[in-house]
Amino acid sequence: MMDYGKEYSSPVLKVDIEEAGYEPGRPRIHDIHFQVAEGELLGLIGPNGAGKSTTIKTIMGLLKDAKAAVKISGNPPRYAYVPEQPVFYNDLTLWEHLDLAAAAFGLDDDHFKKQATRLLRKFGMEHVQDDLPGGFSKGMKQKMMLMIGFMSEPDIYIVDEPFIGLDPRATKDFLALLNLERQRGAGILMSTHVLDTAEKICDSFVLISEGRVITQGDLDDIRSSAGLPGASLFDCFDALI
Incomplete structure (x- = not known):
């Protein structure tokens, strides 16, 4: 410690x-x-x-x-903030949420794709990257919040x-x-x-x-x-x- x-x-x-x-x-x-x-x-x-x-x-x-x-x-x-209660847009897919976060953080396209692919694989979410988060379980929504937070490497x-x-x-x-x-x-x-x-x-x-x-x-x-x-x-x- x-x-x-x-x-x-x-x-x-x-x-x-x-x-x-x-x-x-x-x-x-x-x-x-x-x-x-x-x-x-x-x-x-x-x-x-x-x-x-x-x-x-x-x-x-x-x-x-x-x-x-x-x-x-x-x-x-x-800084990156990961809230307790997931916040998301109903009409954006998981991948689009990550893309939006990358744009907000000013990440270039290559960095975004590499980072998003790594995080999706790490959290086992590749199979739902093109799905809308409204149908996700609570745990999956929390994973999405964590991935968005990790995108920017603050x-x-x-x-x-x-x-x-x-x-x-x-x-x-x-x-x-x-x-x-x-x-x-x-x-x-x-x-x-x-x-x-x-x-x-x-x-x-x-x-x-x-x-x-x-x-x-x-x-x-x-x-x-x-x-x-x-x-x-x-x-x-x-x-x-």
Whole structure:
């Protein structure tokens, strides 16, 4: 695991949120500060209603009632967002969705075809590349969202509950792709409730409850905060939250 206590010289994502919410004068989150380094996978965890989604929306600049400073590396800054709930156009095929994403990311045609073919094969979706996603299962729609996110090879991935709807093989393929992106230097911010998987794959964690950071750091830091040496992330989460 990475040493979260170390000051990284060039984080790919730096988040400083004083407060943010959906209505003026009614903030939902307060004093949330963290950063994601090159190649780091940071898990954003907390119970329902803790403020994880609000934090992600603030990072993406979607909330006008926010006092926050968010810095994404790159010129121009490039990030990919993979939402929890699939979003798609009913009249576009899977291949056309990938093509549209490639155009939005400014990928040339050769790069797009090579990347799309690789991702379709990796997720076992070649047989439905010309089908409309409205007829896909929930897991297949989630795979499509993941493939769209991976198309651009950005500096930072923001992934919201990626394991919902994925079967074990798709989960394994997704994690393998994440590892390749981390080796490339991409950072990953992942919101998830699947704590046993998070414990295995994340370098560090930010635990949020009632709109505030409860603790953050690597697993040993979390154990220290919970006063539970050697405990699982789940037990620490239970004790802290």
